[in-house]
Amino acid sequence: MTRGAALLRSSDSGLLLLALIIGAGAGLGAVVFRWLIKTFTRVLSGHADFAGIGHASNPHVPWLGPYFVLLAPVVAGLLYGPLVYFFAREARGHGVPEVMYAVARKGGRIAPQVAAVKALASALCIGGGGSVGREGPIVQIGSALGSTLGRVVKVAEPRMRVLVACGAAGGIAATFNAPLAGVFFAMELILADFAAQSFGMVVLSSVIASVIGRAALGNKPFLTLPTFTVDHLSQYLFFALLGVLAGGVGVAFTRIMYWIEDACDWAWRGPEWLRPAVGGLVLGVVLLVLPQMYGVGYPVLGNGVAGKYAIGFLIVLLLGKVVATSLTIGIGGSGGVFAPSLFIGAMLGSAYGQGLHDILPGVAGSAGAYGLIGMGAVFAGSSRAPITAVVIMFELTGEYSIILPLMVAIVLATGISHLLTPDTIYTLKLRRRGIDLDAPPHxxxxxxxxxxxxxxxxxxxxxxxxxxxxxxxxxxxxxxxxxxxxxxxxxxxxxxxxxxxxxxxxxxxxxxxxxxxxxxxxxxxxxxxxxxxxxxxxxxxxxxxxxxxxxxxxxxxxxxxxxxxxxxxxxxxxxxxxxxxxxxx
Structure with a gap:
């Protein structure tokens, strides 16, 4: 046993060094993951981001016209289905519950191959049209890196949990260019603890990952949003009502997602490794009808908040995202639900804001403001992570004026979620397996x-x-x-x-x-x-x-x-x- 290894295991300076290494690894992992998504999206759709283009054809197979979307999820499923089934089955789904379980019940131990399998599987799934987000995969990727380094150094379980949280925070910070959101996501959802030492290590990891991410991907938010303003105090009442509505929508999204997953489980009788490919045919039909559901869909989200869609189409996009995301997870896809919840919230808030503007044009204010509030409120209603919701929306907009109305809506959305269900979109997946994270470990x-x-x-x-x-x-x-x-x-x-x-x-x-x-x-x-x-x-x-x-x-x-x-x-x-x-x- 060397003195250096012993210092890494037990000293505060050793934990600091490990946190910095993990932050750097998570930052590089996020850069690679973003590159993989872009590469597979170009290969399978022929475009950098197909969601904002509409019924376009794939230049690689122009003779298929817009019907190529029927095959893109199938081809992706044929690749990532066996990859997940034979090498890391925990890489299936949205990832965050598996990390929460590893921290709470397995001492932070995550299989080292999860990082590579999750990166490839999620990039293939999103590139092939899977209507899921990047946050779940990058949390699992960063957490697996932290866990692997902790096992190599042989740190004790309490430190292992901190290292896993460092990886999760670094991944979020780098992929979304949101270092504060990475910190609070890790502390609020992964560790569920704000101890001073843990917080400091997670902050350091998030900072170094964010620096690496900005150096490689540029120093700009992953989403460009309109300027936020509150024109009248009466708008706070409208924001509060939106928060109540968003809380119910967040819970409904959770319920529908697991209902569709159960339906897919009931319907499928073949080998699990083939399920994503066969289910991809059904997903392809959804994409053919509504191509805006292809992949993460940030361009569509931005257009919705900017007021480029009518109320009716915003509602169609909201319902379409719920179905497309649920179906992607149900057929065995790999990807996160954070971005879909933001998408759903943006469509809900924008439709709500446009409706108010039509009824009370002199009082309601900009519809885009309601879209921004809806994003954070639906995420809070589904995940019950109010601090993370407030912080990430602040980082996205850079507007301090958003804080007060955002807090009103998010607190109400979280409260409504508590009233309607004991579970979140993350914990329900574990409870369905008989795992209650609030109960003692045994x-x-x-x-x-x-x-x-x-x-x-x-x-x-x-x-x-x-x-x-x-x-x-x-x-x-x-x-x-x-x-x-x-x-x-x-x-x-x-x-x-x-x-x-x-x-x-x-x-x-x-x-x-x-x-x-x-x-x-x-x-x-x-x-x-x-x-x-x-x-x-x-x-x-x-x-x-x-x-x-x-x-x-x-x-x-x-x-x-x-x-x-x-x-x-x-x-x-x-x-x-x-x-x-x-x-x-």
């Missing part, structure tokens, strides 16, 4: 454990023929204030608890009346049920739930809220005796 695994592994064995039972006096003696030593009641053959009949026993003693003859007359029937679970299946029964009662054997005849234990909490938060103590478990906790 909680998902524990949900599948059997009740028998965490239950508390039965202390004793009470015969149905026992008198009330005898029941008092038995209950005096019960930890839970209740005991199972059994018949002569040991079969479970119910429980007798202290509350009911006290009532029985006040109204009956304690030496004559029997326990059988005062049996309660609380919810029960069987010992072979999973913890997840048992939770609804626990929710229906205040005390512990009786656990029966597999045949539901004999009582074998108790399952309490404390047992489940101990299993989730102190898994090693779940099977201990009560006294020892209490000492452990």
């Amino acid at each position: 909680a998902e695994a524990m949900m599948g454990e059997l009740v028998s592994q965490i239950m508390e064995p039965t202390e004793q039972t009470v015969s149905e023929h026992e008198t009330l006096t005898g029941a008092v003696r038995a209950l005096a030593g019960s930890r839970h204030g209740q005991l199972p009641v059994v018949d002569d053959e040991g079969r479970y009949l119910g429980v007798i608890n202290r509350r009911d026993l006290a009532e029985a003693l006040s109204t009956g003859d304690r030496d004559v009346d029997h326990v059988a007359d005062w049996v309660e029937h609380p919810p029960t679970v069987t010992c072979d049920a999973t913890i997840e299946a048992a939770l609804p029964h626990l929710e229906d009662t205040q005390g512990p739930v009786p656990v029966l054997d597999a045949g539901s005849t004999a009582v074998v234990g108790w399952l309490s809220h404390q047992q489940v909490l101990t299993a989730v938060y102190l898994p090693g103590a779940a099977g201990m005796p009560p006294a020892q478990r209490s000492a452990t906790s």
Whole structure:
């Protein structure tokens, strides 16, 4: 073990150096990725950006006319489908959830081949007409670079997570020329933590990546937007209403995307590596009808905000983007959902602004202003990353005057999203796999454990023929204030608890009346049920739930809220005796 490697692993200066190296790598990776997208777009469409051209032909195959878009996604799918399936299956989809999962549950470990596979697959997908964005791929590419360097140096898990976030921030900063947005995207969505040391390292990585990106790609925003102005204070009410609407649209986009993905899963019966090519035929039909959906679509977004489209066509573009992006992800494509959410927001805001301008021309103001606000608000509604949404829109426009109306709309959009769904467009993908990032790291695994592994064995039972006096003696030593009641053959009949026993003693003859007359029937679970299946029964009662054997005849234990909490938060103590478990906790 060399002293240099040890310093890189453990010292603050070593972490600083690693952050700078990762920032440089992410910046170069973003430059290469942007070049790949442009190259594949030119090869497969014959143009630098086909989305803004309309029903044009491909000069490489002019005899196909505009119908070449039927084949471009198929050819791309034939290339990236096997690439993803055989070399890095986590490169499928929009990428950010996989990075979030790696940071939260895998100590930041990401397979090194993901960077190369994701870059090629996403560039092919976008170049072949896939209606997805660049941010998901570049986040995964940069994160994979950070994780790979961390594994080479053998840093501890907390530092590995920081390095992964450095890669994500650097990728966003370089590809969008938005260093602040890169920082807050990484801190808010990837790390979900704003610790001072982490923040400093992520900032350094974002800065160096942005410098490299600007040197190679130029010092200008990736999107040119109109000047923003607020002409009347009454416009804040209109911006607030747009925020509410955008929050609902962001949630609807999330739901529709996963609904279409489920439909694609249901419909496809062939090998997964062939799915993008066959599904590309369906995507090609969408592109033939609406060529503005080809690729990322920034020229179309810019035209929409600039007021070059009528309200009806803006709504068509909004719906078309929802369908095209969802279909691209559903057929197994690779690309991000950040840019599509900006596109959808721009179309929503521009249509809303034009409508207001037609109704209240002297008060509503510029329709483009609403387009800008809509971009940030729909992204916030789908991702619930309000800080990132505010910062990236500020960086895109360079206008400080956008901050106040943007904050109003984004906060309301985020609030509406919270009311409508517990998940975001990123976390829903993980929850559908049974992964809850808000739960303790081992909680998902524990949900599948059997009740028998965490239950508390039965202390004793009470015969149905026992008198009330005898029941008092038995209950005096019960930890839970209740005991199972059994018949002569040991079969479970119910429980007798202290509350009911006290009532029985006040109204009956304690030496004559029997326990059988005062049996309660609380919810029960069987010992072979999973913890997840048992939770609804626990929710229906205040005390512990009786656990029966597999045949539901004999009582074998108790399952309490404390047992489940101990299993989730102190898994090693779940099977201990009560006294020892209490000492452990």
